[in-house]
Amino acid sequence: RYTYAPLQQPLKAIGDIERITARVALRSARPRDLSTLRDSLLQLPLLQQQLLGKASTLLDTLGASLQVPDAAVDLLVKSIRQEPSVVLREGGVIADGFDTELDELRSMQTNHGDFLLQFEAAEKVRTGIQNLKVEFNQVHGFYIEMSRTQAENAPAEYRRRQTLKNVERFITAELKVFEDKVLSANERALAREKMLYEQVLDALAPHIGTLKTNAGAVASLDVLCCFAERAEALRYVQPSFTKELGISIEAGRHPVVESITQPFVANDVSLSPYRQLLLITGPNMGGKSTFMRQTTLIVLLAYCGCFVPANAARIGEVDRIFTRIGASDDLAGGRSTFMVEMTETANILHNATDKSLVLLDEIGRGTSTFDGLSLAWAVAKQLLERNKSLTLFATHYFELTRIVDDAKQAANVHLDAVEHGNGIVFLHKVEEGAANQSYGIQVAQLAGIPKSVVQMAKRKLTQLENNQIAQNTHQPDMFLN
Known part of the structure; x- marks a missing residue:
């Protein structure tokens, strides 16, 4: 340590x-x-x-x-x-002190006071004008100043520079030479x-x-x-690495979400060649995406050499991490949201190996129900049987949960939620088994959808569920009266 x-x-x-x-x-x-x-x-x-x-x-x-x-x-x-x-x-x-010539130029800019005092004293003696002064301003430079009465006695070599109400200002050849040296010293110094x-x-x-x-x-x-x-500050633990394929995390946490959401509900995850694909179901806002992301971040942090937000983590070899999460189009590329989703999914299916970690979030949601369900089922089967990748597969297609009936390497898990009155409480806890509903209407109500719309949606949901039971082979008609 x-x-x-x-x-x-x-x-x-x-x-x-x-x-x-x-x-x-x-x-x-x-x-x-x-x-x-x-x-x-x-x-x-x-x-x-x-x-x-x-x-x-x-x-x-x-x-x-x-x-x-x-x-x-x-x-x-x-x-x-x-x-x-x-x-x-x-x-x-x-x-200062690095270059002699530069030091001299700087000295000329700043240390001209002694010369001016000596020049002023000498001119007072030479001209007999005791009240003359040698001064400087940014407009006229250096000059000799005296009252207009005294100016009548100024020597012939004094050249008038400026006339004011009560004073006259002059310059001499000697003072002009000094002025030129001082003013040019700055340019030469730069x-x-x-x-x-x-x-x-x-x-x-x-x-x-x-x-x-x-x-x-x-x-x-x-x-x-x-x-x-x-x-040290966030109670991270040292992960262990193994040559065996798989990921085992005890009480894993999302390193960002836990800093802004208190208390944060930690969850376990276990992936191996015998538990290769987890089908994750549960309500919207239940924490499916957070669970998937935190698993990936823990693996990524471990491979970066960092301790991880968990009670324990045992991680096998991971060659690449593939993700298909979120929904966005590509206007510049002329691709719809669904096309972007399928392109990214195709990349995963072509390149993922048995050492890859794959995250898939709601594959097939961008098209019709049966098309989307069929594609999601086929993608899951491909990952199980050919790619054999360690996969977290979140979905709202509850029909997909039946994959575990034929594939021993797949397992169902769900995010818990309980109904409370007319609302819903998200527990954010990952449990074994499949969820039985998505609570989408309840989430819409939480988001502020008008009450009248929510009520109509509930009636339509009941009608569609009844139609699904009665006509199990037909796609539900969303526009039945």
Whole structure:
């Protein structure tokens, strides 16, 4: 048993190395990508340290895959600011001290105060105008300002820049030269940063392979920590694997539904070469689809290396999982709902093996009753006799439940429900044997169908059931008065 908590802290500080590496390779990485890559790579030694001494081949392998590219880390630490700008064109990306020329340009932008104080003091002495000031604004740049009265005594080399109500503003050749240097320093600094940034990307290119390896190892550790944390928090158990064909789950739960539906009713499932196909009947909303899906998810989680939501699980070899669940058309492909259903079913029948897990939900519902029933019966027989796949087969065709009379490898199970007054209570418990009705009208009533419609439906149901008994060889006429 290994503790995952020490790994979580360094993992939280690691960004998406794989995505950033791809951007570096494509030369589209942004400044924040490089700072995230730097901070992520600095966490790798901590991960390596936590993986030392673990008696696990997998963890040893992942630890060995964490190869810190020291040259790349050193470059990123020295070249990229701790919190760089979002985009390169804004500047503020390359770290101070990395490039002397860039440092000088930046200094020229920010440290011109001393020059201006000295220039102002010298001009006061030279002109004898003690109230002149040297200032700056974004519109006119640097200028010498004095009152309009004092402006009459301004030296001849002072060139008027702006006239206001009470003051005059001037510029000199010396101040203009300094202004040009300061204002161009920003453009030159941005150009210098862009060049240096491109050089950093060039220097990272040889490390892309190592970065990809690290990304894969970190992703695997992240998944394993997530598995461990969820298993502990949600009371998952370690599944066991067997070479024998079959699936046995005790008190299985749906990993998503149980988090939003409390209390969740757990159910057992047993599939084997001797109990190959389960015909699942029961009311709408009774939990048939949830039962099927949770079985598949438990198998899938187990094969991913995760503990599973159950009290116990024993799983044999499963080569593929096939599903035919839900109802939707394919307008772009010109296929109706029934055509989509049949296409997916055909794929299952052509490709499922005795090691496959197959889920089929209400096959044949998209066409007439007898056509649908015939197709569902034939599909079930094919899966039993030829594919021999482990199959969960949900249906509202109660006639299908008679398959178990001829096929010892098939079994009936149903989802329980009880009528309470004019309503219905779903128990969501899987029991052996077939259900005797679907409670469709009761479910429609729960959904808010008008009472008058519900009453008409009940009368029609009674009439149809009587006709079915009287004329057992004919399809019921849904439009009899």
